[in-house]
Amino acid sequence: MKRTLLGSVLALTLTATHGSAAECLRVIGTEGGGPAVTLDPAFNNLNDDSYQQNLVFNKLVNLDADYQPIPELAKAWSVSEDGKTWTFELEQGVTFHDGKPLTAADVVWSFKRLIDPATGSPGAGLLGFLDPAGIVAVDDHTVTFTTKDVVAELPLLISNKYTMIVQDGATSEVLKATGIGTGPFIQDVYDLAQDTRVFQRNPNYWRAGLPIAACIDLKVITEEVSRIAAIQSGSVDLIVSAGPATVTTLGGDARVKVVPAAAAGGYINLSMQTDQQPFDDVRVRQAMKAVVDRQLVVDTVLLGNGVPGNDTPIAPTNPMALTAETMPRDVAKARALLAEAGYPDGITVDLNTAEAGPSYVLLAQVYQQMAAEAGITVNVVNNPADSYFDVIWMKTPFFVSSWNGRSVPEALAYTFLSDAEYNEGNWKNADYDELVIDARTEVDPAKRAEMVKQAQAILAADGGLIIPVFFTDVAVLRAGCDGFVPHPSASILNYETLTCADRAN
Amino acid sequence: MSFLHLILTRIAASTLTLVLVSMIIFGAVQGLPGDAAARILGREASETAKDRLRQEMNLDAPLVRRYLDWAGGVLQGDLGKSFSGQKPVTEQLLPRLKNTLALAGIALLLYVPLSILPAMMQARHPDRRLDRTLSALTVLILSTPEFLFATLLLFGLAVWLPLFPPIVQLSSGMGWGAWLHALFLPSLTLAILMATYGTRLLRESLIEILQSDHVLLAELKGLSESRILWRHVLPNALIPWMNATALNVAFMIGGVVVVEKVFGFPGFGSMLVDALQMRDLPVISAGVLVAATLFVLANLAADLGALLVNPRLRVKS
Numbered sequence: 151m152k153r154t155l156l157g158s159v160l161a162l163t164l165t166a167t168h169g170s171a172a173e174c175l176r177v178i179g180t181e182g183g184g185p186a187v188t189l190d191p192a193f194n195n196l197n198d199d200s201y202q203q204n205l206v207f208n209k210l211v212n213l214d215a216d217y218q219p220i221p222e223l224a225k226a227w228s229v230s231e232d233g234k235t236w237t238f239e240l241e242q243g244v245t246f247h248d249g250k251p252l253t254a255a256d257v258v259w260s261f262k263r264l265i266d267p268a269t270g271s272p273g274a275g276l277l278g279f280l281d282p283a284g285i286v287a288v289d290d291h292t293v294t295f296t297t298k299d300v301v302a303e304l305p306l307l308i309s310n311k312y313t314m315i316v317q318d319g320a321t322s323e324v325l326k327a328t329g330i331g332t333g334p335f336i337q338d339v340y341d342l343a344q345d346t347r348v349f350q351r352n353p354n355y356w357r358a359g360l361p362i363a364a365c366i367d368l369k370v371i372t373e374e375v376s377r378i379a380a381i382q383s384g385s386v387d388l389i390v391s392a393g394p395a396t397v398t399t400l401g402g403d404a405r406v407k408v409v410p411a412a413a414a415g416g417y418i419n420l421s422m423q424t425d426q427q428p429f430d431d432v433r434v435r436q437a438m439k440a441v442v443d444r445q446l447v448v449d450t451v452l453l454g455n456g457v458p459g460n461d462t463p464i465a466p467t468n469p470m471a472l473t474a475e476t477m478p479r480d481v482a483k484a485r486a487l488l489a490e491a492g493y494p495d496g497i498t499v500d501l502n503t504a505e506a507g508p509s510y511v512l513l514a515q516v517y518q519q520m521a522a523e524a525g526i527t528v529n530v531v532n533n534p535a536d537s538y539f540d541v542i543w544m545k546t547p548f549f550v551s552s553w554n555g556r557s558v559p560e561a562l563a564y565t566f567l568s569d570a571e572y573n574e575g576n577w578k579n580a581d582y583d584e585l586v587i588d589a590r591t592e593v594d595p596a597k598r599a600e601m602v603k604q605a606q607a608i609l610a611a612d613g614g615l616i617i618p619v620f621f622t623d624v625a626v627l628r629a630g631c632d633g634f635v636p637h638p639s640a641s642i643l644n645y646e647t648l649t650c651a652d653r654a655n
Numbered sequence: 656m657s658f659l660h661l662i663l664t665r666i667a668a669s670t671l672t673l674v675l676v677s678m679i680i681f682g683a684v685q686g687l688p689g690d691a692a693a694r695i696l697g698r699e700a701s702e703t704a705k706d707r708l709r710q711e712m713n714l715d716a717p718l719v720r721r722y723l724d725w726a727g728g729v730l731q732g733d734l735g736k737s738f739s740g741q742k743p744v745t746e747q748l749l750p751r752l753k754n755t756l757a758l759a760g761i762a763l764l765l766y767v768p769l770s771i772l773p774a775m776m777q778a779r780h781p782d783r784r785l786d787r788t789l790s791a792l793t794v795l796i797l798s799t800p801e802f803l804f805a806t807l808l809l810f811g812l813a814v815w816l817p818l819f820p821p822i823v824q825l826s827s828g829m830g831w832g833a834w835l836h837a838l839f840l841p842s843l844t845l846a847i848l849m850a851t852y853g854t855r856l857l858r859e860s861l862i863e864i865l866q867s868d869h870v871l872l873a874e875l876k877g878l879s880e881s882r883i884l885w886r887h888v889l890p891n892a893l894i895p896w897m898n899a900t901a902l903n904v905a906f907m908i909g910g911v912v913v914v915e916k917v918f919g920f921p922g923f924g925s926m927l928v929d930a931l932q933m934r935d936l937p938v939i940s941a942g943v944l945v946a947a948t949l950f951v952l953a954n955l956a957a958d959l960g961a962l963l964v965n966p967r968l969r970v971k972s
Contacts, residue, residue: 344750369919376917538695
């Protein structure tokens with residue numbers, strides 16, 4: 151009996167070959183959406199949505215690694231004398247996957263649908279400066295955006311993860327599972343129950359000679375060890391975003407190639423609610439910030455895969471950042487500030503965290519150690535991960551959070567304006583609001599940069615967020631594969647040049 | 656009459672258990688902290704979108720009313736509509752359940768020889784080197800966390816010795832050979848995890864029966880050693896093993912979650928975990944109900960199996 155069992159196992163391993171799907175390049179994502187995953191750009195909420203939507207759709211304008219606008223479906227743009235009307239000229243000869251040509255009407259529909267309250271897209275808030283009546287198709291290949299006020303960086307601001315171009319008339323109901331776009335790959339097998347998603351090369355793609363890969367097989371593996379095993383065994387070709395531990399494990403392994411993003415992207419932060427005791431006293435907030443050894447957080451929490459932050463959402467590597475220097479740790483100053491605030495014997499605070507995001511718990515523990523030296527006793531409260539963003543996040547005075555990389559104007563507004571929906575620190579500062587809003591209408595880049603820096607100075611000194619580090623995203627390619635570089639923003643993925651020498655192209 | 660009566664009593668008790676379990680499941684699932692709308696739409700969703708989804712999901716009707724609606728639907732085979740997938744739960748659940756039952760089926764087939772053969776080798780010559788080695792091995796596997804054990808097998812048989820694919824990729828067009836090949840490693844993992852407990856239990860009962868009078872009589876009669884072992888000892892020792900197997904099926908419902916996660920297997924367990932994270936209440940309720948039904952059925956089967964194998968249990972006391 152035992153012999154026959156062994157025999158059949160051997161026979162199986164010898165005869166069974168991979169199915170036809172193995173011809174596809176196998177791409178592995180890390181954050182899964184399960185059945186909630188969608189092909190509708192208006193609801194591009196999870197990274198899993200971004201993995202697949204970037205395969206089938208294009209944007210009007212995309213962002214490079216420095217978050218500067220680059221042409222995509224719009225090949226050129228210009229602004230009127232008064233700065234209120236932007237004209238975008240579309241690429242010629244672009245077709246959707248169903249053969250229909252791309253026209254200005256598709257672009258108009260895509261943006262109007264996004265800002266329509268009836269759609270309910272979370273992206274609407276980012277496009278508050280747009281007026282539906284101001285989005286006009288001048289002719290088949292020209293679209294204009296006319297705004298009430300001057301929007302100095304409009305091409306940049308209309309490029310976010312929600313603004314992919316869908317067909318005129320496409321609704322959320324259809325787009326949930328059917329992604330007809332102009333993108334480099336065409337949706338083929340889409341079976342969420344069997345966890346199978348296959349996308350074929352778009353033979354009529356408007357960028358000549360691209361994409362290179364014949365097809366892409368997308369799957370999400372949430373277990374880090376399983377991802378490592380998969381790429382080491384050679385059965386997958388690309389992990390689009392890998393955590394610091396994976397990078398440490400795979401560094402120096404000849405079977406794989408580790409490719410970091412061109413720049414640091416998102417950040418992980420500790421949020422103090424400025425309307426709650428003891429954080430309502432700015433001196434306490436400053437003391438809490440002063441105890442952080444920022445380089446140490448990069449080295450321990452991110453295992454070196456990132457850069458230190460200075461409590462503003464712009465990475466110090468960005469020319470628009472407050473400073474390129476790292477704010478030094480100053481325990482004596484923290485003690486003095488606390489004494490001044492009426493806490494000569496230190497304070498005790500609860501810090502809420504959960505395994506709800508990468509390194510959340512580790513950051514809390516490292517902060518606890520650093521704060522202890524200044525007489526700040528931090529109780530790390532580890533919460534259940536699955537309900538963290540409903541029950542704890544933004545609902546407790548002191549908690550861990552993280553944000554993806556964003557362009558400068560978006561990053562400053564999205565979570566820090568007094569009326570921002572995700573104002574994590576419940577922070578209200580009129581001077582800051584004014585600078586950020588005025589910078590939007592400032593057409594002189596030098597003046598705008600100055601305003602952005604002033605706003606950051608206010609935020610770093612007075613705001614409720616400790617932003618100790620920015621993380622650098624890292625992709626892992628199997629040896630023999632090439633042509634994929636992760637973008638600092640996890641929601642932007644470009645598979646056009648992805649290729650593997652030993653797979654069918 | 657009494658045998659039939661016994662069977663009917665067990666079936667009635669099982670049905671009652673399931674009804675009670677369904678109430679507990681429904682109540683507990685509704686009591687989970689967290690907001691399905693916020694989970695599905697993501698942390699950056701607008702309030703209006705969340706409100707609309709909550710209305711669609713009918714989360715504001717009274718609890719009893721919702722239970723009766725749900726239970727009525729379940730009896731007609733309608734498990735409701737998934738919040739996150741916007742599709743009937745059955746469409747989501749059935750393919751996953753099919754995959755997991757296939758996985759569990761192969762695992763059970765492997766489990767039978769994997770638990771019986773080592774136990775028989777051990778019981779034949781207790782306390783010899785082979786027995787001690789196998790005992791040490793079973794204790795080692797028993798005390799290894801499931802996740803670690805699955806990971807070790809993954810690296811051993813998919814990376815170091817690349818016999819099997821590390822990630823299970825199923826497609827509708829795949830042949831039987833490729834299908835079995837894909838499922839083998841997770842099934843083997845599950846089978847070994849279950850077999851350790853069965854082996855230890857079976858070894859004990861085999862040794863006990865080998866020392867009993869009727870075995871001595873058989874030996875004196877001159878029956879061959881293998882005939883005694885297979886015909887006279889094993890059937891008697893199998894009763895506690897069958898109960899252990901029923902418990903193992905219960906373990907499998909939990910263990911399968913770990914194995915599915917490690918091997919990226921599109922199964923019932925990982926579906927349930929995803930649904931829990933999404934607060935997808937209809938999928939959670941349906942999934943737990945299915946798991947509970949499997950558990951009750953496994954126990955019922957063990958009870959009935961014991962009645963069949965052991966005539967003594969059928970006698971009215």
